[in-house]
Amino acid sequence: xxxxxxxxxxxxxxxxxxxxxxxxxxxxxxxxxxxxxxxxxxxxxxxxxxxxxxxxxxxxxxxxxxxxxxxxxxxxxxxxxxxxxxxxxxxxxxxxxxxxxxxxxxxxxxxxxxxxxxxxxxxxxxxxxxxxxxxxxxxxxxxxxxxxxxxxxxxxxxxxxxxxxxxxxxxxxxxxxxxxxxxxxxxxx
Numbered sequence: 001x002x003x004x005x006x007x008x009x010x011x012x013x014x015x016x017x018x019x020x021x022x023x024x025x026x027x028x029x030x031x032x033x034x035x036x037x038x039x040x041x042x043x044x045x046x047x048x049x050x051x052x053x054x055x056x057x058x059x060x061x062x063x064x065x066x067x068x069x070x071x072x073x074x075x076x077x078x079x080x081x082x083x084x085x086x087x088x089x090x091x092x093x094x095x096x097x098x099x100x101x102x103x104x105x106x107x108x109x110x111x112x113x114x115x116x117x118x119x120x121x122x123x124x125x126x127x128x129x130x131x132x133x134x135x136x137x138x139x140x141x142x143x144x145x146x147x148x149x150x151x152x153x154x155x156x157x158x159x160x161x162x163x164x165x166x167x168x169x170x171x172x173x174x175x176x177x178x179x180x181x182x183x184x185x186x187x188x189x
Contacts, residue, residue, distance in 0.1 A: 060141040063108045071100040094162035098155045105151035150180035
């Protein structure tokens with residue numbers, strides 16, 4: 001029975017002899033890192049994802065700029081109607097103006113809100129870090145909580161002016177809108 005351990009060692013000894021024999025070649029060591037081609041593809045994907053995020057921010061800014069221009073035009077109509085003493089037209093313009101300012105606060109109307117909801121359901125949070133810090137509402141891209149509150153307050157003030165037709169109150173409410181807009185407008189505008 002003592003010869004049994006020697007027989008068990010024989011395969012190990014044979015492998016060692018063959019490995020050291022002249023002409024024996026080992027398989028090349030496998031590369032440990034991720035292949036460069038895969039890394040390049042991943043870099044391209046990252047560039048595309050970040051470009052889409054940048055495009056989303058530009059699109060929301062364009063939505064806001066369009067809403068701002070529409071609100072300014074409606075403000076001018078309300079001022080003209082008040083100056084002409086046309087209370088019905090002034091009231092209609094002021095109500096529309098209040099609605100437009102509220103849309104600025106929510107980065108667009110309900111149709112835009114539905115898109116934002118869809119993005120959130122898909123796991124996309126443009127300002128995830130800002131949301132975590134309490135700076136942005138969930139899913140918002142440009143409008144901060146501070147700007148949203150200021151715009152909604154201004155919208156309420158405009159709604160109150162619609163009932164009174166008071167030009168001084170309109171000027172004060174519009175000043176609130178302009179101040180809130182400055183929180184959103186890119187520098188240099």
